[in-house]
Each structure stands twice: as C-alpha cells, then as structure tokens.
Amino acid sequence: MNFTIQNVLIPVTDSYTTTNIQVVNGKIAAIATNLDVIGQAIDGTNKLLLPGFFNAHTHSSEMWLRGMVSMYPLELWLAELYDFAPLDVEKVYLSALGTAAETLLSGGTSVVDHLVLIPGQELETIATAVRAYKEVGIRAFIAPLIQDESLIAGMPSGGSQPRQESYFRSTGETLAIIEEAVQQFHCPEGGVNILVAPTGIQLCTDALFTGCIELSNRYNLCRHSHLLETKAQEKLAQEKYGCTAVAHLEEIGYLSDRTSLAHCVWLTDNDINILARTKSTVVHNPLSNLRLGSGIAPVLKYLQAGVNVTFGCDGASSNDSQDLLEAIKIGSILHNITDFDYQNWITPRKAIEMAALGGATGLNIANQLGSLEVGKAADLVMYDLTNLSLLPRTDPIGLLVLGRTTNAVHSAWVKGREIVSNGQLTTLNVDELKQELFQRSQWENKGQSPNAKKIEPHYRKVMDLSN
CATH class of the missing domain: 3.20.20.140 (Metal-dependent hydrolases)
Structure with missing residues (x-):
C-alpha cells in the first residue's frame, strides 16, 4: 500500500522537524514538507515517527512460564525451565x-x-x-x-x-x-x-x-x-x-x-x-x-x-x-x-x-532498515504525543525512553503494511488471543524442580557459595 504521512514530527540533528513522508511499494520514497499525497493520507499531527525497533x-x-520460574541464577533457572517448559506446538503458536x-x-x-x-x-x-x-x-x-x-x-x-x-x-x-x-x-x-x-x-x-x-x-x-x-x-x-x-x-x-x-x-x-x-x-x-x-x-x-x-x-x-x-x-x-x-x-x-x-x-541489514531515510524499508512506528504518559510536552524522545510509556503506539508498519492502527493490531484479534492464553493456563506455583535440586549442590560448590 502507498501512503503519505502528513505533518508528523521526526527527529533531526539535536532537534525535531514537522514534515511529510511518502511510502511507495513498502519503502520510504520521500521526506519533505509540502509533498503531494500519494495513496492514503495519514494525519501525523501531534505524533512522533521513528524507525521500528528490534x-x-x-x-x-x-x-x-512468565512470573513463575524461581529466583535462581541462570544455571539453576535453566534446570527448572527444562522440567516445566511446555512441549506443545499450539502453545508455541x-x-x-x-x-x-x-x-x-x-x-x-x-x-x-x-x-x-x-x-x-x-x-x-x-x-x-x-x-x-x-x-x-x-x-x-x-x-x-x-x-x-x-x-x-x-x-x-x-x-x-x-x-x-x-x-x-x-x-x-x-x-x-x-x-x-x-x-x-x-x-x-x-x-x-x-x-x-x-x-x-x-x-x-x-x-x-x-x-x-x-x-x-x-x-x-x-x-x-x-x-x-x-x-x-x-x-x-x-x-x-x-x-x-x-x-x-x-x-x-x-x-x-x-x-x-x-x-x-x-x-x-x-x-x-x-x-x-x-x-x-x-x-x-x-x-x-x-x-x-x-x-x-x-x-x-x-x-x-x-x-x-x-x-x-x-x-x-x-x-x-x-x-x-x-x-x-x-x-x-x-x-x-x-x-x-x-x-x-x-x-x-x-x-x-x-x-x-x-x-x-x-543482522547485516543496516542498508535496508533502522533509520528514516529515503530508500529504506518502511518499518515505522508512530507514537501518539497526546498520550497521558507522554505529557506534558517536553522532549518527545526523552519522554518515550525515560518515562513509563503505556499504550502510546498509535500506528506501526512493516514493509509499508499497516500492522497497528489507532493503537490496535490490524492482523490479530488480541481479545481472542488473551482468551486462548487464559483458557490454556491456570493460576499455579510449580514445586521445586527435580533437575535444579539435583545440580544445586554442585553449583554452590563451584561458585564458592556456602551450603
């Protein structure tokens, strides 16, 4: 899909500028003010556009197993993970x-x-x-x-x-x-x-x-x-x-x-x-x-x-x-x-x-991704600067990185395809996913891992920890 983001804030050296960005065939085609609209016009007013992160x-x-594995160092944590990790293809999905x-x-x-x-x-x-x-x-x-x-x-x-x-x-x-x-x-x-x-x-x-x-x-x-x-x-x-x-x-x-x-x-x-x-x-x-x-x-x-x-x-x-x-x-x-x-x-x-x-x-693709440059793939994220976690207005990137940003992603594109729109995923029903995750899990606290229990004495010995 081709589109033009209008009046969006982007970082430039030591400051910001409001500009327009054209995306054609999944790549950034132009970055400038007063560009003609190609494809869909997207309003970037009061929004910050950045390249997508990795x-x-x-x-x-x-x-x-989130929130459940014991407070262990890696070697014992891994042993517990081996014991309790789910081996189910549907859960992988x-x-x-x-x-x-x-x-x-x-x-x-x-x-x-x-x-x-x-x-x-x-x-x-x-x-x-x-x-x-x-x-x-x-x-x-x-x-x-x-x-x-x-x-x-x-x-x-x-x-x-x-x-x-x-x-x-x-x-x-x-x-x-x-x-x-x-x-x-x-x-x-x-x-x-x-x-x-x-x-x-x-x-x-x-x-x-x-x-x-x-x-x-x-x-x-x-x-x-x-x-x-x-x-x-x-x-x-x-x-x-x-x-x-x-x-x-x-x-x-x-x-x-x-x-x-x-x-x-x-x-x-x-x-x-x-x-x-x-x-x-x-x-x-x-x-x-x-x-x-x-x-x-x-x-x-x-x-x-x-x-x-x-x-x-x-x-x-x-x-x-x-x-x-x-x-x-x-x-x-x-x-x-x-x-x-x-x-x-x-x-x-x-x-x-x-x-x-x-x-x-x-990943050896810096010539294709990672910055807002003409010719690079349109893997882009647009943040809503009127979001409560990004207010009051100061330095947008400072607010984004140093604050506790919540629900601020307004839109996201991968190869020019819109994946997030107005804060919602367009390709996935998140409510259905949440229901699946809920139904396939239960409130629980696993007991001690047999593997961790077996190797813990040796670990404590080689790491000079008292028993």
Missing part, C-alpha cells in the same frame, strides 16, 4: 503471536526469536513460529536454539571429574534439521529469516559451532548465540579452552559482522577489542541479567570501543515481559551507576539509535 533476542515459548503483539505495541517491528525446539518435532516447531509471525506481519528472524551437549555440561567442574551425559540428538542430525529449516522457511523478501543459533559455548561443541559457520557461509545466514551471560560460563570457558570464550570463538571463526551475541556480561578488555575488530554485535538484555543475577554488562565500554550494541527483552520467563521500551529504558539508565563520567552515559537519542539502527546492523 527485539533482538528473545525466546517466545517462555511466555508460558500462541506464544509467538503474543511475543509479536507485545513487541509491536512497545515500538518493535522486528523480533529475533531464539526459538526453543520441541524434541522430535523440531521442523514443526519452526513452521509453527513462522506461521504465527507471518500472520501478524512482524519481521521475523527465527534462530532455532540448538545444542549438542547435556545440561550438566554447562556447569564448570570445579576440578572434580565432570559427569558425562550424552545428548539425545547427534551434532550431524541437529545441523541437518537447521539446513532443512533454511531450505523450507528462509525467505527474507517475505519477512522471514532463519539464523544459525547454537545456544552458547556452555552447551555446544566446536563441531556444532563450525557446522553452523559452514551453513552460515553457504546460505548467507546471520549467526546468533548467548555469550558469557554468567560468571559460571566465564569459569567454564577457561576450563574448556584455556582462554576466554570470545578468544575461542574468534579462533574458530564464529565472530563476524553477521554475528549477534546475547548478554556479554563477563568480558575482558581484550574480549571487547575482539568484538570491535570482528564487527560483532552485542545484544543487551538488562532485565533478564538483573532477574537472574547475572551481572551488568559493561555496555559503556562496548560503545566506547566501537562495538555495535542493541537491545533485547530476552525470554518472557527471565524478564518476564516483552515490553521493548522497558528494556530500552533500563538498558540505558542502568549504566549511569557504572561510570561516574556522565558524558559517557546513554542519552535517549542514542538509545533509540541502538534499538533501531543497532538492531539492523547486528
């Missing part, structure tokens, strides 16, 4: 719909879903998420979460003899599933991208990483992974490689300008230099890092070193939300306590640049 790391199916809806209504037009796969139904799981995201119309980057080592391998041994448990699926079988998923579903022109996405060094062999590199090179795919989310993972990397995880990933060739890495909390200064040199992207997930006690990623150091950084919500049982504006706010102001030099702090304008252009850069 929810650059999440796990959609965790929605079914509904939670992908919910993730897309919450992302769109908080400023995001793209989502990177590090998708948990149902054992034995891996391709069906991916197909289900693809179907959900295509129905909603959000731009989807589906990164099937894969590993080839068992949960216990993700813990440092602490000098004791490591327990060996074989994983139920071989490395070769896992890589074959991903290749088949690429052949069936990878369609960037249609808004669906498949990424190679080993979960991280803690649960993946080098064979899995190198197999993913080969697939990435053969099919021109982006790469995704968790990296050094916890102190335990830092210890584990030293045990496995005798060097940092970042140094090892560089050695085997996983890092590149197509690689995005979630968390990156426990990195050395040399690690930071490696990320800058390889043009890898850090996806900052501040809320899950706080929720799981993982630590505060040194994001200001990353930015000063020239590392590209963007934001993610992470999964909805480690956050426990998909409110992208909330993640951007916390991910910005959290770092004011890590550096007393206020000139290094993240300003609201820098934050939205990280959320939009930073996300596009991490």
Whole structure:
C-alpha cells in the first residue's frame, strides 16, 4: 500500500522537524514538507515517527512460564525451565503471536526469536513460529536454539571429574534439521529469516559451532548465540579452552559482522577489542541479567570501543515481559551507576539509535532498515504525543525512553503494511488471543524442580557459595 504521512514530527540533528513522508511499494520514497499525497493520507499531527525497533533476542515459548520460574541464577533457572517448559506446538503458536503483539505495541517491528525446539518435532516447531509471525506481519528472524551437549555440561567442574551425559540428538542430525529449516522457511523478501543459533559455548561443541559457520557461509545466514551471560560460563570457558570464550570463538571463526551475541556480561578488555575488530554485535538484555543475577554488562565500554550494541527483552520467563521500551529504558539508565563520567552515559537519542539502527546492523541489514531515510524499508512506528504518559510536552524522545510509556503506539508498519492502527493490531484479534492464553493456563506455583535440586549442590560448590 502507498501512503503519505502528513505533518508528523521526526527527529533531526539535536532537534525535531514537522514534515511529510511518502511510502511507495513498502519503502520510504520521500521526506519533505509540502509533498503531494500519494495513496492514503495519514494525519501525523501531534505524533512522533521513528524507525521500528528490534527485539533482538528473545525466546517466545517462555511466555508460558512468565512470573513463575524461581529466583535462581541462570544455571539453576535453566534446570527448572527444562522440567516445566511446555512441549506443545499450539502453545508455541500462541506464544509467538503474543511475543509479536507485545513487541509491536512497545515500538518493535522486528523480533529475533531464539526459538526453543520441541524434541522430535523440531521442523514443526519452526513452521509453527513462522506461521504465527507471518500472520501478524512482524519481521521475523527465527534462530532455532540448538545444542549438542547435556545440561550438566554447562556447569564448570570445579576440578572434580565432570559427569558425562550424552545428548539425545547427534551434532550431524541437529545441523541437518537447521539446513532443512533454511531450505523450507528462509525467505527474507517475505519477512522471514532463519539464523544459525547454537545456544552458547556452555552447551555446544566446536563441531556444532563450525557446522553452523559452514551453513552460515553457504546460505548467507546471520549467526546468533548467548555469550558469557554468567560468571559460571566465564569459569567454564577457561576450563574448556584455556582462554576466554570470545578468544575461542574468534579462533574458530564464529565472530563476524553477521554475528549477534546475547548478554556479554563477563568480558575482558581484550574480549571487547575482539568484538570491535570482528564487527560483532552485542545484544543487551538488562532485565533478564538483573532477574537472574547475572551481572551488568559493561555496555559503556562496548560503545566506547566501537562495538555495535542493541537491545533485547530476552525470554518472557527471565524478564518476564516483552515490553521493548522497558528494556530500552533500563538498558540505558542502568549504566549511569557504572561510570561516574556522565558524558559517557546513554542519552535517549542514542538509545533509540541502538534499538533501531543497532538492531539492523547486528543482522547485516543496516542498508535496508533502522533509520528514516529515503530508500529504506518502511518499518515505522508512530507514537501518539497526546498520550497521558507522554505529557506534558517536553522532549518527545526523552519522554518515550525515560518515562513509563503505556499504550502510546498509535500506528506501526512493516514493509509499508499497516500492522497497528489507532493503537490496535490490524492482523490479530488480541481479545481472542488473551482468551486462548487464559483458557490454556491456570493460576499455579510449580514445586521445586527435580533437575535444579539435583545440580544445586554442585553449583554452590563451584561458585564458592556456602551450603
């Protein structure tokens, strides 16, 4: 659809301007005052237009455990997740719909879903998420979460003899599933991208990483992974490689300008230099890092070193939300306590640049998305500046980032297609989705996880915690 947004506020260098924007065939065709109307005329009066943000790391199916998983560090939290995670394709579908809806209504037009796969139904799981995201119309980057080592391998041994448990699926079988998923579903022109996405060094062999590199090179795919989310993972990397995880990933060739890495909390200064040199992207997930006690990623150091950084919500049982504006706010102001030099702090304008252009850069599509420029795809979000949470009138972007913005997204477009209109999704009946989510769940509080109980003594020992 072609349309012209009239009299809308957009940011320019250090200020704002009121202008018109023409969208033709899904791309921004012109930005200027007094443009002729092409297609539908859309009133932008008292509204702010920004490029769509990226929810650059999440796990959609965790929605079914939001608010319920214990207050644990990641390693024990994962054990509980393994015990209680729902293994139901219909729930995968509904939670992908919910993730897309919450992302769109908080400023995001793209989502990177590090998708948990149902054992034995891996391709069906991916197909289900693809179907959900295509129905909603959000731009989807589906990164099937894969590993080839068992949960216990993700813990440092602490000098004791490591327990060996074989994983139920071989490395070769896992890589074959991903290749088949690429052949069936990878369609960037249609808004669906498949990424190679080993979960991280803690649960993946080098064979899995190198197999993913080969697939990435053969099919021109982006790469995704968790990296050094916890102190335990830092210890584990030293045990496995005798060097940092970042140094090892560089050695085997996983890092590149197509690689995005979630968390990156426990990195050395040399690690930071490696990320800058390889043009890898850090996806900052501040809320899950706080929720799981993982630590505060040194994001200001990353930015000063020239590392590209963007934001993610992470999964909805480690956050426990998909409110992208909330993640951007916390991910910005959290770092004011890590550096007393206020000139290094993240300003609201820098934050939205990280959320939009930073996300596009991490997926190697900054030439197509992430800023309001002629020729770029019309992935756009328009905010209602008369919304109570954005009043009284001061700095619109400051209000958006630093406030507690609620229900302020007026319209959103992906590839020029209107997905949100007047604050309502046009492609999804949210009331019906809410009813489905309600009917398929119940008020409950799970008991203690058997897996967490089993590994907790070892975790406390290797992390030097008293019993």
